[in-house]
Amino acid sequence: MDPRFAHVDDWIFDLDNTLYPASTRLFDLIDARMTAYVERVTGHEPVEARRVQKGYFRDHGTTLAGLMKHHDVDPKHFLDDVHAIALDRVAPDEQLARGLAALPGRQFVFTNGDAEYAGRVLRAIGIGDQFHGLVDIHACDYLPKPDAHGYRLLVDRFDIDPARAVLVEDMAKNLRPAKALGMTTVWVDNGSDHGDHDADPAAIDHVISDVGDWLQTILQGSNQ
Structure with missing residues (x-):
């Protein structure tokens, strides 16, 4: 094991564009359904709906948070709708599965999506068990990362010692609360939309491009 991670007992992973590569463009399907949802709620034409959607994402952490704040949208209805996508773009990842299975300690998923969708994606990758x-957006009372509420809930629910935990995440801004708690942070810089938005270099301990490759490297003991 890479000595920089030898202290880690708990490994926490974001889901979308982290446990599968951003290049699959799976989230594009969700994104399109979000734009259509914003169109229906606001009555805007597609171009303006897209602008509003991205503004909510940047300003509130998720499109849902903006819709709840400004349009009193029912979160379950929204999440069920936007996650009703096919998963044929996601392929089993044997290297990732082997790496996760070999990690010492526990592994968790911490996502701004919902548990049902996350379960479908994890099974498609071959890591469902x-x-x-x-911890999903419902558990976080619809306060998305990087709101500190979800991080505290995760730590308390699973009795995680932040000093012995790592968070792996493709949205750099979502690492800041984890770093503040004392976690080791890993940014997956793989081309996610707005992945570097509001990044704080002081909150990023390590930068990688692929989780499976990274796990293989650290498990072999390399610190390169």
């Missing part, structure tokens, strides 16, 4: 727990 790997994780010890999952």
